[in-house]
Amino acid sequence: MVFDRSERPRLPRAIKILVAGGFGAGKTTMVGAVSETRPLRTEEILTDRSVGVDDLSSVEAKRTTTVAMDFGRITLNDEYVLYLFGTPGQERFWFVWDELAEGALGAVILADTRRLADCFPSVDYFERRGTPFVVAVNCFEGAPSYDLPEVRLALQLNPSIPIVMCDARKRDSSREVLITLVKHSARLRAEPVG
Amino acid sequence: MSATDGPTDEHWIDPEIIRPYVVTRGRTAPTRGRFDLISMALAIGPPPGPDAGLDPEHLSILRLCREPKSVAEIAAHLNLPAGTIRVLLGDLFDRELVSAQEPQSEVDMHDVKMYRAVLDGLRSL
Numbered sequence: 001m002v003f004d005r006s007e008r009p010r011l012p013r014a015i016k017i018l019v020a021g022g023f024g025a026g027k028t029t030m031v032g033a034v035s036e037t038r039p040l041r042t043e044e045i046l047t048d049r050s051v052g053v054d055d056l057s058s059v060e061a062k063r064t065t066t067v068a069m070d071f072g073r074i075t076l077n078d079e080y081v082l083y084l085f086g087t088p089g090q091e092r093f094w095f096v097w098d099e100l101a102e103g104a105l106g107a108v109i110l111a112d113t114r115r116l117a118d119c120f121p122s123v124d125y126f127e128r129r130g131t132p133f134v135v136a137v138n139c140f141e142g143a144p145s146y147d148l149p150e151v152r153l154a155l156q157l158n159p160s161i162p163i164v165m166c167d168a169r170k171r172d173s174s175r176e177v178l179i180t181l182v183k184h185s186a187r188l189r190a191e192p193v194g
Numbered sequence: 195m196s197a198t199d200g201p202t203d204e205h206w207i208d209p210e211i212i213r214p215y216v217v218t219r220g221r222t223a224p225t226r227g228r229f230d231l232i233s234m235a236l237a238i239g240p241p242p243g244p245d246a247g248l249d250p251e252h253l254s255i256l257r258l259c260r261e262p263k264s265v266a267e268i269a270a271h272l273n274l275p276a277g278t279i280r281v282l283l284g285d286l287f288d289r290e291l292v293s294a295q296e297p298q299s300e301v302d303m304h305d306v307k308m309y310r311a312v313l314d315g316l317r318s319l
Contacts, residue, residue, distance in 0.1 A: 011262050011295035014232035015312060034319065040270035042231070045214060045277055066275065071266055076315030080298075080308065083232050083264060099231070103300045105312070171319065179316050186309040193309045 012081045017178065018100055020087040020126070021110030022118020026138045026168035027086035028070045030110065033174040035072025035084060043068050044096065067093050069100070084178075087122070097125060106132035106185040108177055110168060113143045116154055123155055132185035134162040136177045214278040217251050222277060224284025231276055232264045234295040235283055242291060252282055259292060 019027045032039045043066045070086040087107075088096050101107070109122045119135070126133040137151055146154075148163050157163060162180050167173040186193045215222075237259040242248055254272055265283065269276040286292040298308060 011234045011236050014297040042266040042269040043275050045275045080311050175319050182312050189303045190306045
């Protein structure tokens with residue numbers, strides 16, 4: 001380990017959970033609802049090589065672009081800090097998702113029943129990668145309400161994957177979604193925890 | 195500016211793009227370590243004197259890291275890209291001015307103690 005030093009003071013270890021979903025599904029809202037502070041934003045600068053072939057070709061002088069991620073922090077105890085990261089919404093940033101998903105405890109996929117198809121790419125991505133995830137249906141006012149079995153069917157979700165209703169604006173509701181995810185992840189990767 | 199907004203300034207010099215490279219003197223990778231987005235850093239040892247050859251950004255990081263902070267948090271507070279913070283943290287690590295803690299890794303995801311800590315922490319929110 002590069003970082004090991006015997007006289008090192010005790011530092012907490014960071015854990016991350018990703019919050020994914022389509023544009024406007026409430027990712028940053030959920031991050032803000034449960035975090036200690038308002039959501040922060042961090043940016044990575046990408047060169048044209050890392051972005052690959054896409055619309056940058058139309059702006060020849062611009063060789064770089066930035067991808068922004070909103071995130072929040074929850075200090076759990078002296079030993080662990082939990083970070084929640086909203087995933088970048090555009091699919092051309094998949095490689096950023098790879099970095100984010102590496103070592104993640106799991107992911108919450110926020111679904112908006114008005115645009116259910118928007119969360120298909122996230123479901124596909126985490127299924128393929130083997131990252132534990134739960135689907136949280138964000139209940140927007142005025143949105144058509146469906147039963148959870150209907151949403152499960154529409155998303156073709158495996159029966160073992162938890163699906164819950166939530167209000168991403170509310171701390172208690174968002175916290176329950178995270179608890180559902182942590183239990184699910186523990187079941188898959190460790191052993192059930194109460 | 196966020197990537198989702200798309201480039202708004204097509205002028206060939208974009209200060210937001212130039213500044214990070216000036217701060218790191220053109221370096222794009224830290225000399226040591228990898229510094230994940232959620233690697234934690236903490237300032238250690240006595241504060242460096244003016245002859246330590248540090249830039250204002252280094253000193254800002256040391257001030258922020260009096261309490262443990264992640265690379266992502268430092269980047270957000272200093273309004274610099276995470277890649278730039280990684281380079282500067284590498285400098286500070288080399289001088290033994292910060293200690294760092296790598297995040298919980300994929301292989302550690304079988305640790306029941308970790309899950310209990312997360313559940314307990316979430317329930318006490």
